[in-house]
Amino acid sequence: MTGYNYVLDVVYGSYGKIGELIQEVGTENLAIKYQGDWQKHTKGHGLSPHLSLDGEHSRFAAENFIRNLLPEGNGFSELIDNTGLGKSNTFGLIRAIGAETSGAMSFLGEYHTPTETNFRKVEHSEIEEKLKNRELNQLTVWDGKRRLSVAGVQDKLNLIFRDGKLGLGDGDLCSTHIAKFETDFKNIVVNELFSMKLAERVGLSVAPTEYLRIGEYPTLLVERFDRKLISVDKVGKRHIIDGCQATNLPPSYKYERNLGDNRDVAHIRDGVSFKHLFDIEAKSSDQHKQALCEWIAFNIIIGNYDAHGKNISYYYDKSGITLAPFYDLVCIEAIEAPEGREIESTFAMALGDSFDAEVGAYDIAGFIKNTGQNEGFVSLIFSKIAKKVIEVAETIEGDLISAEYNLSESEKEHITKCVTIAQARAEMLQSSCQVKDLREMAALL
Structure with missing residues (x-):
């Protein structure tokens, strides 16, 4: 004080x-x-x-x-x-x-004492034990010390990946990767692996990912784009902000319908929206708009209904604000809810005035009007991403079910389900984003 x-x-x-x-x-x-x-x-x-x-x-x-x-x-x-x-x-x-x-x-704090630089190797067996006994062994507490759990709702652990080994760092060593573990939602790890690999193949900038199996637990190891191991005992940091920080909104406003989807509050839309994101004054306006359109198209295609304001980030420095690689891409349409729970099939942000899973030309025309975009530009980007997904989805499937990944039969079947959904929804988007139709729908708005 x-x-x-x-x-x-x-x-x-x-x-x-x-x-x-x-x-x-x-x-x-x-x-x-x-x-x-x-x-x-x-x-x-x-x-x-x-x-x-x-x-x-x-x-x-x-x-x-x-x-x-x-x-x-x-x-x-x-x-x-x-x-x-x-x-x-x-x-x-x-x-x-x-x-x-x-x-x-x-x-x-005022009396903070810098800690000595140290790498503490973490064995797979230690992580497995914590995952097996989550009520007793908190995932974020190691050797009596609390470790940061990054923002988000999935069980995650910040780790350093150095010389092929996972570990925890102190001093000049901090996390370079995020380990995301399978929890109640079966096959969510391999789902995100497929979605991220597919996004990368169709041209989106995404965080690099690797698949691990820690004991019985499928694990996605995601490389942090705000960190880089620059020497054996030092990690460099880069400043980032998420979509809520970029739009000056609290985390409770990460969904456009910030008070929920119930009928009495569904009309309240003060949370992060596509308009908020397009209004961000990025360093390169054209690149920003193109990348956002690609991200939106891809999320429509895979049915990633949870693409909210904290699932997009920006680099920020003296020169301005620039989109960071995309992350948390999940084909939610393919996820089965645990017993007693329900998965919403409405998008976090509206296309026009629609949050529905099915996207038509009228919705896209509303999105174009709300965000001030050009029909031809949006049509070109949406069509391009849809075409590429149809072309390469099965190739990604083949890569992932190869012996290299050693996936279970359940995981392989889930990837096939993701492919089927992505191809069908890509065809839906293709048929809904033709310039002629968008202009006809715009006249009705």
Whole structure:
């Protein structure tokens, strides 16, 4: 505590301290105050477009930014259990995990002591034991120390992948990969593996992925695009922000229908939308719009209904904002819900005014109108992605069911199901995005 404020140092990668996160005692109000040398630095920039270097930001901008750094789902529950803090205690929670958040920023207390650089090898058997006994052995606690669980609801573990070995890092070593484990949703790991490989083959920029089997647990190892192992004992960091941070919205607004799909609130659409994303002032506007259209088309094709505001990220620096590689691409249409649960088949963001799984020319025309795009441009991109998916989906299937991956029969059958869905939905999109039809539908809007 300093004076009448709680303060954390904001530390940017190897540069060092660039400012402070401040909470006024007796309030929940957060603010970012930058240091003068960082404000004058040739590479100086704010934490996001909404937390500018001049320190002039809205009351909620810092709160929104920090809340989006916290884990979700089981990771958030474990954080609450381990710290004893209230769910709304944003400052206290980021203080607890601030040494390693996503991207390049750290949030450190006054008495934080730098830890010695160390690589702690993690055996598959250790991870398997934690996965078998999740109620007793928290996935994020190792050797009595809590490890960050990155934002998201799936069970994940931040790891270093070095010289073919998985491990945990301290000091100048931090995670380079995210291990995502199969939980209640059977075959979700191989589903995401297929979806990511397919996206890469049709031309989307995606995070590299590898398939592992840790004991009986299928595992997807995803390379982090905000980290890079630059030497045996040092990891470089790059600053990123997610779609909620880029649009200055809290994580509870990651779905366009931020209050849910129930009839009494379905008309409320204040969360992240395609319009929000297209309105982001990217460094290269044309590249940004093309990449967004490719991502949207691909999500339509695979039935990735959960493509929300936290499942898209941006690099952000002095030169501006640029889309990062895509991630969390899942053919949700192919996933079977566990007993007693239901999977929504409505999209996180609307095409026009429709969140429905079936997409027609009228919906695409509404999307074009809402986002200010050109019919010919959208038609070209959507048609291109659909055509490529139809051409290469079976090739990806053949690659994945080869002996190299050693998949189970259930996993192989699931990939075939994903292929069937992707091809059928690609044909649906092809027939719905013809320029002539889009212009006819636009006249009705």
